[in-house]
Amino acid sequence: MSCHTLEGVKEAILSKGYKWFENGDYNLNLVGIRNSETENLVTNKFDDCVTVSYKVDGEWNFHCFKATTDPGTHWTENLLNKDGVAILVPDQYRGSHTIGLHQGKYKALRQKKPLKVYRDKNKDGVYDLLEENIHEGIYGINIHRATAHGESKQVDKWSAGCQVLAKTADFDKLMELAQKSSDMYGNSFTYTLIESKDI
Structure with a gap:
């Protein structure tokens, strides 16, 4: 899937009535974009995007990082939850994440408020x-x-429903921006998930 533009992402967010942050520097718009072209097949690939849009000195900046917003093959076949593997429901989740440790190992954006997930347990590759099948709760749907x-x-074991960036350098950039934002606005981040067909 080709990556997107700031204008396209912003237009999609506003068309859904979601909040678009534009006051001040490093006021991050974290938007995941699920690839609609895969038609819900378990591809086990990093074929989605996580985008970051923000201003610095009044000028917009935009990053589009290769990612997955879906669980990998391993956890769709080896269920961690009796109700099935978690797939995040597209929506805007205000104040949903905070900087904290992922699995106690390294800093990432951790889920801190309930999120909605689909649960799929039939292991059919779709x-x-x-x-x-929608459930809502704290499930450790982190951004890492x-x-x-x-x-x-x-993707393999990297995602059991988390939003996962493929490249270390991209993730390091994301966390650098998150830390700057946290220092200015507090340790709370809104995450929005949309689909590529929305753009």
């Missing part, structure tokens, strides 16, 4: 994104990296 060095090519 994400079942059905309204009757895959490998600690370089770039991961397959």
Whole structure:
């Protein structure tokens, strides 16, 4: 999937009636974009994006990072939860994340408020994104990296529902921006997930 533009992301966010942050420097718009072209198939690839839009000295900056917003093959076949693997429901989640440790190991953006997820337990290689399968709660849907060095090519065990960046350098940039934002506005981040067909 080709990456996106700041203008396209902003337009999609506003068209849904979501909040777009534009007051002050480093007031981050964290927007995940799920690839609609995969038609809910479990691809086990980093074929989505996590984007960051923000101002510095009144000028807009934009980053589009290769990522997955879906769980990998391993956790769709080896369930951690009896109700099924978690797939984040597209929505805007205000104040949903905070800087903290991912699995107690390294700083990432940790879930701190309830999020909605689809639960899929039939292991058929297709994400079942059905309204009757939606659950809401604290499930550890963090925003973190895959490998600690370089770039991961397959999702595998890296995501059981988390939003995961493929490249270490991209994740380091994201956390640098998050720290600057936290220093200015407090340790609370809104995460929005949309689909590529929305743009």
